[in-house]
Amino acid sequence: MDIPLATPQIEPDVKKNEARDDVLLVTEALKNPDAFSHIMHKYLKPLKRYIHRLANLHEDEEEDLMQDIFIKIYKNLNDFDSNLSFSSWIYRISHNATIDHIRKMKNRPRLALNDDDEDRLLSVADELDIAKESDKLFLSKHINEIFSGMKDDHRIVLTLKYFEDRDYAEISDILKKPPGTVATLIHRAKVEFKKIVTERKLNSNEL
Template sequence: MEFQFRINYKNKSDEELMVLINKGKEKAFNEIYERYSKKLFLFFYQKLYRDNNKAQDFLQDLFLKLIEKAKLFDYNKSFSSWIYCIAYNMCKNEYRNNATRKDKTINLNVEELKNDDTSSIIINNEDDFLLFKKSLNNELGKLNEKHSVTFTLRHQDNMSIKEISEIMACSEGTVKSRLFYATKKLSVKLKKFSSIKI
């Protein structure tokens, strides 16, 4: 009699799950979907003009691409960077197809921004927080796509400089430069918040 060991997918790393997906294990795909679908839906929703239907369509397309391109995944690299790279490229193609970018607003994790050494923005209370968030979204919509996406990958998706450089196919120095530029520009535009004390 042969014993079959039950695989505990929840304990597997993303990269290990990709190995199993390549072997046709549906539960491995379900686990990856469970881990990333909400985050990636939010990514698409924020980058694609807050259009719920478009974000859902892009999310489904992304996971179809994951299945189709699973064999192309390099197991020595981070799965998170790889999947965000595909998502970012899908958005870039959409921007090209839509010459006119409508109300692109981005909802950031402002706590991360407050703790970042490069930021001079200080938030006081809930009202200030909401006003700041609205103003920040508005100003981010005015930045070019590369600066805006770099900034949000860092502060919302908590990506490292290295991960962002892989996603955006540029050097780490370029990522730092874009972050510096975006933060400086936003600090100037939102300087009224710098006088508010925690």
């Protein structure tokens, strides 16, 4: 399995252009409601993927939630602060709506990883020097349990950083936490991840 050594980063120029496009899309959607479909078209897939990773809801539930999120986004378009990236803003709304939904349902967020995600999670293991060949096998087998066993905060920051390719500033905007706090959370999440892997490995050896 080919494990990427670092999370792919989007070039700053590409991000700038994307931000400019987003502002145009918002301006257009404010004038003409039909133009909102362009925003939906652009963000539906990534948002749905993020919500799926975050909450692993049933399909119908997920669809209803997506609708609510987009209606919320539309109603709050004027609240979009052009100092932020539109993408972070839209992720923030989705994140909050999903967390609220989970709270209402009184469910703990459930994790849903696919094959691609497993590769990405292994890149975290790489960063933590625990990705020896034997560990990779172990991680591939137990990745879901390990990740599910983590604290919610830690799991969310790792999801945003490694699965959604968000940088610290973006995660800070999405979670409405200062960048310093985000850095600390990511560090703690990695430590917890390493601890859980070590503990589970020890347990499996004992068995």
